[in-house]
Structures are given as structure tokens and as C-alpha cells.
Amino acid sequence: MTALARRVPWTLVVFLVAMFVPWVGSRYDTFLATQIAISALFAMSLNLLLGTTGLVSFGHVAYFGIGAYVCGILMKTYAMPFSIALPAAALGAALGSLVFGFFCVRLTRIYFAMLTLAFSQIIWAICFKWNEVTGGDQGLPDVPYPDLEWMTSIPLLGDFNIADQFYVLTLMVVMLSLAAMKRIIGSPFGRMLTTIRENPERASAIGVDVRRYELAAFVAAGGFAGIAGALFGIFNRGVFADYVYWPKSAEVMIMTILGGIGHFWGPVVGAATLVLLNQETTSYTEYWSFVLGAILLVLLFTFPGGIVGGLTAGVAWIRRKRQGAANA
Amino acid sequence: MDDVSFVFTQFLGGFTTAMFLFLIASGLSLVFGVMRVLNFAHGSFYMLGAYLAWQAVQWLGPILESFWLAALAAAMGVALLGGLVERLLLRHMYGREELYQLLLTYALVLILGDAAKALWGTQQLSVSRPALLDGGIEMFGAVLPLYNLFIMLMGCAIAVAGWLVLTRSSAGRMVRAAALDREMLGALGANVGALYTGMFVASSFLAGLSGALVTPIEGIVPGMDVEIIVEAFIVVVIGGLGSFWGTFWGSVIYGQVLSFGILILPSFSLFSVFALMAVILIVRPWGLFGRPLR
Numbered sequence A: 001m002t003a004l005a006r007r008v009p010w011t012l013v014v015f016l017v018a019m020f021v022p023w024v025g026s027r028y029d030t031f032l033a034t035q036i037a038i039s040a041l042f043a044m045s046l047n048l049l050l051g052t053t054g055l056v057s058f059g060h061v062a063y064f065g066i067g068a069y070v071c072g073i074l075m076k077t078y079a080m081p082f083s084i085a086l087p088a089a090a091l092g093a094a095l096g097s098l099v100f101g102f103f104c105v106r107l108t109r110i111y112f113a114m115l116t117l118a119f120s121q122i123i124w125a126i127c128f129k130w131n132e133v134t135g136g137d138q139g140l141p142d143v144p145y146p147d148l149e150w151m152t153s154i155p156l157l158g159d160f161n162i163a164d165q166f167y168v169l170t171l172m173v174v175m176l177s178l179a180a181m182k183r184i185i186g187s188p189f190g191r192m193l194t195t196i197r198e199n200p201e202r203a204s205a206i207g208v209d210v211r212r213y214e215l216a217a218f219v220a221a222g223g224f225a226g227i228a229g230a231l232f233g234i235f236n237r238g239v240f241a242d243y244v245y246w247p248k249s250a251e252v253m254i255m256t257i258l259g260g261i262g263h264f265w266g267p268v269v270g271a272a273t274l275v276l277l278n279q280e281t282t283s284y285t286e287y288w289s290f291v292l293g294a295i296l297l298v299l300l301f302t303f304p305g306g307i308v309g310g311l312t313a314g315v316a317w318i319r320r321k322r323q324g325a326a327n328a
Numbered sequence B: 001m002d003d004v005s006f007v008f009t010q011f012l013g014g015f016t017t018a019m020f021l022f023l024i025a026s027g028l029s030l031v032f033g034v035m036r037v038l039n040f041a042h043g044s045f046y047m048l049g050a051y052l053a054w055q056a057v058q059w060l061g062p063i064l065e066s067f068w069l070a071a072l073a074a075a076m077g078v079a080l081l082g083g084l085v086e087r088l089l090l091r092h093m094y095g096r097e098e099l100y101q102l103l104l105t106y107a108l109v110l111i112l113g114d115a116a117k118a119l120w121g122t123q124q125l126s127v128s129r130p131a132l133l134d135g136g137i138e139m140f141g142a143v144l145p146l147y148n149l150f151i152m153l154m155g156c157a158i159a160v161a162g163w164l165v166l167t168r169s170s171a172g173r174m175v176r177a178a179a180l181d182r183e184m185l186g187a188l189g190a191n192v193g194a195l196y197t198g199m200f201v202a203s204s205f206l207a208g209l210s211g212a213l214v215t216p217i218e219g220i221v222p223g224m225d226v227e228i229i230v231e232a233f234i235v236v237v238i239g240g241l242g243s244f245w246g247t248f249w250g251s252v253i254y255g256q257v258l259s260f261g262i263l264i265l266p267s268f269s270l271f272s273v274f275a276l277m278a279v280i281l282i283v284r285p286w287g288l289f290g291r292p293l294r
Helices: A003-007 A010-021 A026-054 A063-076 A080-106 A109-129 A149-153 A162-186 A190-199 A199-203 A210-235 A247-260 A264-283 A286-303 A304-327 B002-035 B043-059 B066-088 B099-120 B145-166 B172-180 B182-187 B190-212 B224-239 B244-264 B266-282
Strands: B134-137 B144-145
Touching: A003 A010, A003 B182, A010 A162, A010 A264, A010 B144, A026 A162, A026 A190, A026 A247, A026 B002, A063 A080, A063 A109, A063 A210, A080 A210, A080 B266, A109 B099, A109 B224, A109 B266, A149 B266, A162 A190, A162 A210, A190 A199, A190 A210, A199 A210, A199 B134, A210 A264, A247 A264, A247 A286, A247 A304, A247 B066, A247 B266, A264 A286, A286 B099, A304 B190, B002 B144, B002 B145, B002 B172, B002 B190, B002 B224, B002 B244, B043 B066, B043 B099, B043 B190, B043 B224, B066 B190, B099 B144, B099 B224, B144 B145, B145 B172, B145 B190, B182 B190, B224 B244, B224 B266, B244 B266
Parallel strands: none
Antiparallel strands: B134 B144
């Protein structure tokens, strides 16, 4: 990337472009864009573990679920405003990941993956069976939209319907979260996470408390997943135990890998690709899982770096070719 | 006296569950122990075994006791599929990170799950109990269906047979050697590639067989694959990933916890088994009977 490209505040650019969707597109486009934004945040939070720290969590959906349930219960059962429910969801998810993460980071590799899976299934079992609070297998339908009256007083946004307004809100929350994650990854703390990914032994040899750094990453990732979950519960007009069932963890992992775990924007690309592809596919066939599995196979065998990884490799290849031609 | 028979019924129920799970989980555990691959698709093989058995029963229909033939055919069909999967796909992933291995087997879960839906629909299917094992016997005031007794014996028989093969046969020695040091075994001239294929085929056979054998007791439904695989994970984690006897005792413990957990905390028996899995991973990640990984 050139120096100029690096100076562009990409998060802001993406935000401004995405803001146009309700004006240019149909109601349905806004619906899809909301889904993409939320999925992107979820995938991005997973990548904080997967790509940045090198931790394979197979239970990330637990924190998404905690966020969704905390926000849903506060807004529906206790009629709390969104401005309280969202931070509470993030905090709840972060707290959950602090408790679970404390044990998980003590394990390595396959055991780490198994323990994250076990914890997420514990959360699922609780959500599925605790009828009084979570609604059990009936879930928590009819989570209300937040009160977005204030948006009507903003010029340009005045004539938006509630779905459009919620999209704007989602976009703001997601972009702020993304900006925060970018700061985290770029900070000395984030650099240390990458060092740990590359070589945990060496990191600990130079005096880094690897577990503490991993736990911090785990908590941050959980908190952001909680925000995504809270938004999704409102977007989907309800929170259900299905959200927390383990195949969902695999789904978000596929999203992240498809975009590319080696690049900051990879998960966003993956989320957009999968949501749109799902949209296209389901209008032709009911066998979306089959298509997803096939995509995953192709991905694993041909470009494990994901879409963004493949593109960067392609660009580098073309550049080398050109340079070779110029030198000759 | 009622209490005794009640407890005994619960115990037998738990033990039947346990032996079923052992049939399924033993293959999963063997593959992990030797190949270090955690095979998510193992549950899908189990599901395919069930569907294939149903299909074979439909075809064989009029033949008396066609169930046994169907079960065998289903297990062999799944074993064949397992062999193809290992040769064509999994083989290329051995050097790669766990993440990619996990995702490869997960891709198979997605594909096979939908393939089964496309072939057999989403309706629940069922197979009737083989006439030979219809009925039950009374033990300590509890009635035990003959078929359940058969499953218990089958589980124990597979455990003993597996143990004998692993410890006494030359193939078993190779398997144990491959689990300890794959490169050294290869350097000594053993065909590790063929050994891996064989392992995977055997593991798929067990998965297919257990899927076929479950059909007289439980309905065949889409989603049974992802449900069973986490149960199998719990079992192998309790016993120790890769440990054969560990898987056996893990199944026994799981079955009893589930069976008696329902009595103590009816709505949280699901919770209790996952909690057990988490506690074991925290306290002894390599399980009750396993060895720490190098």
C-alpha cells in the first residue's frame, strides 16, 4: 500500500459510502446492508482472536448470544432504553468472556478450541432451558426497536422509516467498533498479540505474560461480539437459542476465513460476500449449506488466504511481472 | 424394592446410551489419537449410516431379518465414503494448521447434511426393530428390551475387540507407533499413508454401523449429525482425546451423568454434561485416561 492509501481514513470512507444505501437502494437493500454490517462486526471480533492473536475459538457465538440476550431481555422485559441495553450487552459479553477466557487461555490449540466449544454449549443449554428468563426454546420474540425519534430532527434523515433509522444506528455503532478495533490492533498491545501469534514461546521468553495478553484479546473480542449480538437481536426482531448453537460459531469462522484473516478488512469482505451470496443462492435452491460447504472446500484448497489474501497476492504478482518487464 | 428397580432402570438406560456413544466415539477418538485430526464429519458419517440402513431395508424389504444385512451394507457404504474422503481431501491437510483441518471436516458436515436432505427429505424416517430382538427380559423388576441388551453387548464386544487388535496384532502395533511418532514410523519403512487410510476407513465403518444400529430406537432426522458430534466430543474429552479405553469409560460416565442428571436437575441435564466436559478440560485437558500431548 502506498503512503497516500495509508493516510486515508478507510473506516470513515466505508461509513460514508454505506450511509447512501437507504437513499439509493430499496428497503430490501437496507435490510441486507444492516445484516452485512452486523455480520461484519461479528466476524471482525472473531478475527481479533483468529487472525491477530492466532487463537482458534470454536465457541465465539457464546458472546454474541450473551450480548443478544442481555440486550433483548433489558429492552423487552425491563423496557430499558437502547443506550443502556447496548453497553450492558457489551459488558455482559465481556464479563462472560473474562470468566470463560480465564480458563481457555490456559489451554493450547485443539484443547483451547474444545473448551471454547464446551463453554458455548453451556451457554446454549442455559438459553435453551431457562424458560423464565430466556424464553427457553420459544426464545424471546418481539424485541422492540430502540426509540429513534431524535433522528427525525436531523436534516436529510427526516423521512427515514424505522428500519432505515436502525440501519443508520447500526452503521454508527459498527463503524465506531471497527475504528476501536483498528486502534487496538495498531497499538503496542495489538503488536504484542501478533508477536504472540507468530511465536508464543519467544514472546514469553522476552518477559511477556502471554496468557494475560491472550485473555485481554479474548475479552475484547467477546465484548465486540456482544455488541454485534445485541444489534442482531433487535434487527431480527427476537433472540432465540438457535443463535448460540455451535454451528453458528463455524459459520462466522467461515465468514472470517473467506474474507481473509490476514487483513484488517478481510472479515468485512467475507461478511458481505456470504450475506449476498446467501441471498442469491436461496432464491435458486434451498441447499445453502451445500453451497457453503463447497465454497469452503474450494477456499481451503485454492486460496487459504481468503478473498483479500488472494487479491493482494494477485496484485503483488502483477507488480512483480511489470517490474520484471521494466528491468528487462 | 421399587427403588432398586427404578435405579436399575436408570442405570440400564444410561448404560445403553453409553454403549451407543462408545460405538460412535471410539472411531472419532482413534482418528484423533493417530492422525491428530478432530473429525467434525464423524457425526455426518453416523447420520449417513442411519439413512443408508433405512434405504437398504426398503430395498431388501421382503427378505426376513433384512435389518442385519442393511446395517452391514450401510456401514460398508460409509466406510467406502470415508476412504474416499481421506484419500481425496483430508490427505492434503495433514501438514496444515488445525484450523484448516477442522474447517475441511466442517465443510463435509455442511455438504453431507444437505445431500442427505436432498436424497431423503426432511421427514422423520424409522426402521422397525428386527424380529429376532423384539421383546424384552425382566431383570430386578426392570424390563430391559432385548435390543438394548444387544447394543450393550455389542459395545462391550467392540471395546474388547478393539483393545485386542490394538495391543495384540501387528496392525495395532503400527497404529500405536503412528500415534507416538509418525515420522519415525515412516522412516522405518512403514506405509504410514496406507495406515492412515485404513484408520479412517475403520473409523468411518464404526460411525456408519452405529448410525445403522440406532435406527430401530431413534427416528432418523436431519440435524442428528450435529447433535451427535458434540456428544461424541464430550465423551472423548472426558476419557481423553485419543485414548481407547478412555473413550469407553468416558461413555459410561456420560451415560450415567445424563441418566441420573435428569432425575436431579430435570431441565439442566444438558447443562451438566457440557459442564462436565468443561471441568475435565480445565482440570485435566488430556482427559481422565489420556496422556498429555507433546
